[in-house]
Amino acid sequence: xxxxxxxxxxxxxxxxxxxxxxxxxxxxxxxxxxxxxxxxxxxxxxxxxxxxxxxxxxxxxxxxxxxxxxxxxxxxxxxxxxxxxxxxxxxxxxxxxxxxxxxxxxxxxxxxxxxxxxxxxxxxxxxxxxxxxxxxxxxxxxxxxxxxxxxxxxxxxxxxxxxxxxxxxxxxxxxxxxxxxxxxxxxxxxxxxxxxxxxxxxxxxxxxxxxxxxxxxxxxxxxxxxxxxxxxxxxxxxxxxxxxxxxxxxxxxxxxxxxxxxxxxxxxxxxxxxxxxxxxxxxxxxxxxxxxxxxxxxxxxxxxxxxxxxxxxxxxxxxxxxxxxxxxxxxxxxxxxxxxxxxxxxxxxxxxxxxxxxxxxxxxxxxxxxxxxxxxxxxxxxxxxxxxxxxxxxxxxxxxxxxxxxxxxxxxxxxxxxxxxxxxxxxxxxxxxxxxxxxxxxxxxxxxxxxxxxxxxxxxxxxxxxxxxxxxxxxxxxxxxxxxxxxxxxxxxxxxxxxxxxxxxxxxxxxxxxxxxxxxxxxxxxxxxxxxxxxxxxxxxxxxxxxxxxxxxxxxxxxxxxxxxxxxxxxxxxxxxxxxxxxxxxxxxxxxxxxxxxxxxxxxxxxxxxxxxxxxxxxxxxxxxxxxxxxxxxxxxxxxxxxxxxxxxxxxxxxxxxxxxxxxxxxxxxxxxxxxxxxxxxxxxxxxxxxxxxxxxxxxxxxxxxxxxxxxxxxxxxxxxxxxxxxxxxxxxxxxxxxxxxxxxxxxxxxxxxxxxxxxxxxxxxxxxxxxxxxxxxxxxxxxxxxxxxxxxxxxxxxxxxxx
Ligand code: GCV
Numbered sequence: 001x002x003x004x005x006x007x008x009x010x011x012x013x014x015x016x017x018x019x020x021x022x023x024x025x026x027x028x029x030x031x032x033x034x035x036x037x038x039x040x041x042x043x044x045x046x047x048x049x050x051x052x053x054x055x056x057x058x059x060x061x062x063x064x065x066x067x068x069x070x071x072x073x074x075x076x077x078x079x080x081x082x083x084x085x086x087x088x089x090x091x092x093x094x095x096x097x098x099x100x101x102x103x104x105x106x107x108x109x110x111x112x113x114x115x116x117x118x119x120x121x122x123x124x125x126x127x128x129x130x131x132x133x134x135x136x137x138x139x140x141x142x143x144x145x146x147x148x149x150x151x152x153x154x155x156x157x158x159x160x161x162x163x164x165x166x167x168x169x170x171x172x173x174x175x176x177x178x179x180x181x182x183x184x185x186x187x188x189x190x191x192x193x194x195x196x197x198x199x200x201x202x203x204x205x206x207x208x209x210x211x212x213x214x215x216x217x218x219x220x221x222x223x224x225x226x227x228x229x230x231x232x233x234x235x236x237x238x239x240x241x242x243x244x245x246x247x248x249x250x251x252x253x254x255x256x257x258x259x260x261x262x263x264x265x266x267x268x269x270x271x272x273x274x275x276x277x278x279x280x281x282x283x284x285x286x287x288x289x290x291x292x293x294x295x296x297x298x299x300x301x302x303x304x305x306x307x308x309x310x311x312x313x314x315x316x317x318x319x320x321x322x323x324x325x326x327x328x329x330x331x332x333x334x335x336x337x338x339x340x341x342x343x344x345x346x347x348x349x350x351x352x353x354x355x356x357x358x359x360x361x362x363x364x365x366x367x368x369x370x371x372x373x374x375x376x377x378x379x380x381x382x383x384x385x386x387x388x389x390x391x392x393x394x395x396x397x398x399x400x401x402x403x404x405x406x407x408x409x410x411x412x413x414x415x416x417x418x419x420x421x422x423x424x425x426x427x428x429x430x431x432x433x434x435x436x437x438x439x440x441x442x443x444x445x446x447x448x449x450x451x452x453x454x455x456x457x458x459x460x461x462x463x464x465x466x467x468x469x470x471x472x473x474x475x476x477x478x479x480x481x482x483x484x485x486x487x488x489x490x491x492x493x494x495x496x497x498x499x500x501x502x503x504x505x506x507x508x509x510x511x512x513x514x515x516x517x518x519x520x521x522x523x524x525x526x527x528x529x530x531x532x533x534x535x536x537x538x539x540x541x542x543x544x545x546x547x548x549x550x551x552x553x554x555x556x557x558x559x560x561x562x563x564x565x566x567x568x569x570x571x572x573x574x575x576x577x578x579x580x581x582x583x584x585x586x587x588x589x590x591x592x593x594x595x596x597x598x599x600x601x602x603x604x605x606x607x608x609x610x611x612x613x614x615x616x617x618x619x620x621x622x623x624x625x626x627x628x629x630x631x632x633x634x635x636x637x638x639x640x641x642x643x644x645x646x647x648x649x650x651x652x653x654x655x656x657x658x659x660x661x662x663x664x665x666x667x668x669x670x671x672x673x674x675x676x677x678x679x680x681x682x683x684x685x686x687x688x689x690x691x692x693x694x695x696x697x698x699x700x701x702x703x704x705x706x707x708x709x710x711x712x713x714x715x716x717x718x719x720x721x722x723x724x725x726x727x728x729x730x731x732x733x734x735x736x737x738x739x740x741x742x743x744x745x746x747x748x749x750x751x752x753x754x755x756x757x758x759x760x761x762x763x764x765x766x767x768x769x770x771x772x773x774x775x776x777x778x779x780x781x782x783x784x785x786x787x788x789x790x791x792x793x794x795x796x797x798x799x800x801x802x803x804x
């Protein structure tokens with residue numbers, strides 16, 4: 001335990017108390033002893049052996065004081081704090097103490113101890129003991145699981161909680177998830193989707209949900225549920241769900257009593273109301289405060305809370321009205337209600353004013369509720385960030401938001417202090433991460449788990465640095481080898497900037513299909529509809545004027561110093577320019593580059609960076625678990641290829657719209673491509689891809705109603721060996737087959753068997769197959785046969801001849 005010596009702790013581990021949380025903590029320590037204590041005693045130093053021979057005890061401060069009166073237990077630990085203390089080697093018997101004011105604190109202490117061998121193997125514990133304290137009381141994940149076992153915005157398979165209208169019989173994964181959450185300090189899990197929640201509130205279902213609570217309780221994770229405001233009517237048979245109707249209040253009181261009889265430590269309710277079709281108090285002319293307070297009154301006697309979401313907006317906005325602005329909604333609705341919420345209500349606000357885009361400014365509401373508890377909602381599931389098919393480590397974005405200074409009353413007021421409750425002296429506050437974990441490795445992709453880890457660590461301590469968190473995570477889950485840690489941390493840290501660059505830079509948000517998949521490129525999907533995710537690109541310029549002077553006035557919702565910065569395009573940071581201002585394409589950014597050239601450059605840079613991830617990962621081959629290496633490699637290859645789809649779509653689009661060429665000659669100019677629509681086609685038909693920018697030159701070929709089709713290209717380039725990139729569309733359904741031959745020689749065959757979004761060829765499913773080391777001579781014919789399957793028409797965009 002001393003500095004300079006490797007970390008050991010006594011392997012005789014016991015709990016002083018009997019409660020389930022202490023037992024879980026002890027089980028956790030025992031489970032990891034092998035890796036912690038060092039297995040080969042013959043190679044240990046005398047001190048290490050001595051250390052191993054003492055004892056490790058875990059308990060509440062009260063229990064420690066009783067059993068070890070000489071141990072200097074602090075008397076001011078908060079309810080979830082831990083204290084780890086070592087009696088150091090001058091004592092006769094080695095004693096390691098893990099204490100908490102409650103057993104939950106001790107559990108967090110055990111996990112902190114377990115982190116150290118990988119993350120700080122040579123760091124001694126301080127003489128006075130190591131203390132840890134969560135920055136904020138509410139640290140929850142939200143799951144958007146439906147009762148049938150599907151998960152809204154879940155990208156890792158089916159629910160671990162529900163199936164076919166019931167709680168799953170096998171709850172082992174739920175216990176495992178609770179362990180995972182506890183290991184990063186998360187203390188609550190809201191189980192069900194915020195949409196369509198009423199079905200979860202039947203007596204039968206609540207009894208089943210109690211089993212989930214039982215499975216999570218030993219890890220200090222309290223369960224909560226999303227509540228449908230209309231439940232008194234939908235389930236209770238009342239004629240109304242008016243929150244101010246006494247019969248409605250009574251219905252909620254009774255329902256809450258029923259829940260607590262089954263789940264005594266139930267956390268509370270999360271509410272989505274008057275939003276995206278969910279019913280709400282507006283139906284009765286009541287406010288969110290009326291609705292929240294009705295639920296709060298029912299929950300208060302039991303210690304439960306209401307997380308009322310500020311994600312309330314009209315999705316039928318008039319796009320022709322220059323003053324209409326969805327970004328304004330949360331502040332316009334909730335700021336006037338400040339001070340009107342019960343003490344057990346927390347307003348849960350998404351980190352930005354729109355909806356988890358590649359970049360948004362911080363929601364002004366954080367600075368606009370000084371007499372109300374607040375929590376920040378983040379998305380761990382990567383809805384608009386590549387849906388876990390793209391590597392995007394989101395912690396750097398979250399950190400920017402947490403550190404952002406709202407300048408309330410001209411004072412330093414970083415968001416992290418507001419949501420911790422410190423700034424405005426609130427009892428409650430916190431961070432909510434929408435996780436949407438599923439049965440497929442929790443988040444579907446191994447490196448995506450860094451986001452769940454980072455969420456928990458930041459909710460515990462928002463002062464941590466994203467790169468340090470990334471390093472901790474890598475050391476614990478992949479390897480402590482320095483090259484691995486450096487490379488993986490670099491990849492993680494560069495992944496959000498890369499994604500932002502190839503999807504929606506300068507504050508354009510994610511330029512995706514916002515009414516459909518939220519995945520591939522679709523620039524116009526945001527426009528000319530009521531959803532309000534507008535970027536207002538036209539022939540002359542791009543960006544949304546949200547200024548007070550000439551725009552929607554959204555900027556006026558910020559505190560004066562922040563508003564002043566955003567009101568002027570010259571003081572707005574480039575990365576948010578187009579969120580706040582409409583400018584001509586020739587507008588010059590701070591470094592003198594024009595907006596249009598930046599759009600071109602950033603997309604090429606982002607795609608190049610994504611390609612580099614492959615080389616980075618390959619540089620670690622041999623140092624990684626082979627299963628992890630080969631699981632991740634095709635994902636990175638896919639991402640690099642999809643980044644090219646994004647790059648080409650956005651750059652082609654803005655080239656056409658602005659009419660201003662790329663100074664570097666790349667956009668819309670693909671000299672090494674053989675376009676499918678120009679090939680000699682047998683049975684293939686030329687189609688217009690929708691949106692046009694998702695295919696090279698807007699066109700592709702598709703094989704419909706034929707057993708097979710082919711495209712033959714005449715190679716006129718130089719003699720040499722090349723890599724061939726075949727760009728095709730791998731639709732959600734079916735598994736079309738492709739066969740490539742050169743001058744009659746079969747070169748490769750593959751199957752389009754991925755399940756990418758969308759049932760027609762577009763940027764959601766445009767995919768690249770690489771064929772390496774192909775020898776070509778001028779005059780060769782490159783022949784591609786496509787065999788459609790079950791709704792997948794083997795659609796083809798182009799073949800690109802790459803320098804090998
Ligand atoms: C649960 C976005 C998502 C919806 C989600 C909603 C919300 O609009 O696309 O799937 O619904 O946010 O946060 O309520």
